[in-house]
Amino acid sequence: MVSLTEFSIDMSSRFSCGVARDTISSALTWFFWLLSKNPEAMNKIRQEVNKKMPRFDPADLDKLVYLHGAVCETLRLYPPVPFNHKSPAKPDVLPSGHKVDENWKIVISMYALGRMKSVWGDDAEDFRPERWISYSGRLKQEPSYKFLAFNAGPRACLGKKLTFLQMKTVAAEIIRNYDIKVVEGHKTEPVPSVLFRMQHGLKVNITKI
Numbered sequence: 001m002v003s004l005t006e007f008s009i010d011m012s013s014r015f016s017c018g019v020a021r022d023t024i025s026s027a028l029t030w031f032f033w034l035l036s037k038n039p040e041a042m043n044k045i046r047q048e049v050n051k052k053m054p055r056f057d058p059a060d061l062d063k064l065v066y067l068h069g070a071v072c073e074t075l076r077l078y079p080p081v082p083f084n085h086k087s088p089a090k091p092d093v094l095p096s097g098h099k100v101d102e103n104w105k106i107v108i109s110m111y112a113l114g115r116m117k118s119v120w121g122d123d124a125e126d127f128r129p130e131r132w133i134s135y136s137g138r139l140k141q142e143p144s145y146k147f148l149a150f151n152a153g154p155r156a157c158l159g160k161k162l163t164f165l166q167m168k169t170v171a172a173e174i175i176r177n178y179d180i181k182v183v184e185g186h187k188t189e190p191v192p193s194v195l196f197r198m199q200h201g202l203k204v205n206i207t208k209i
C-alpha cells in the first residue's frame, strides 16, 4: 500500500459517479474552485467541521451552517442546471402582463437570476456564505422562487435534500483532511450547455493535512 501526502488530480472527474452524478459533480467542482479562490472561507469551513463534527456523523451535518451557506452560494452562482424552459398548459397571462399560450416556450435563466443585484443586492457577484446566515447564527431560508437552482413549484427537484447531504459529506471529509490548490495557470471556463460543467475539468494539487 502506498501512502500519499501530496498529489495532483482532475477533481471534476473524481466526482463523476453515482445517482444524479452530473449535477452534483458539477456543483462540487465549482464549489472547490470557489473555495480555492476564497481561502478564508475554506479555513472557516475546516474550523466549523473540526469543532461541530469532530468525527463524521450524518446527524451532525445540520450543524454545519457555514458549510451549508457555502454550498448555497455555489449553487446560486454556478447552478448546475443553468436554464430551463416551460410552456403553459393553457393560455395565461404572466405577472409581467405578457400573454402566453401552449405554443410558447418560456426560458428561465437560473444563472442570471442568481446574479441579479435587484434580487441579491449589490454584492450579488461575490461568493459570501455569510449571506445565508442570520444574526442569530442560524440558516436563513430563501424562498425557492428566489433561489431557483432546484426549480420551484410542484415539479421542483426531488433530490434537493439528498444533494445537500452528499455535497456536505464530501466537502466536510475532503476539507478536514486535505488542502486543495488549483494548479497554477489552469483555465476554468464554463461549458454553455444544459449542464453547467467546467470546460477543462478542475486540476488541483492536494496535500494531506
Ligand code: HEM
Binding pocket: 019, 020, 023, 024, 027, 079, 080, 081, 084, 149, 150, 151, 154, 155, 156, 157, 158, 159, 160, 162, 163
Ligand atoms: C446539485 C444537484 C441538483 C440540481 C441543481 C438539480 C436540479 C433540478 C432541477 C432544476 C429540476 C427541475 C427540472 C425541470 O423543471 O424540468 C430537477 C428535477 C428533478 N431532480 Fe434534481 N437536481 C439535483 C440533484 C438531484 C438528485 C441528487 C436527485 C435524485 C437522487 C434528483 C432528482 C430529481 C428528480 C426526480 C426530478 C424531477 C421532478 C419532477 O419532475 O417532478 N436531482 N432537478
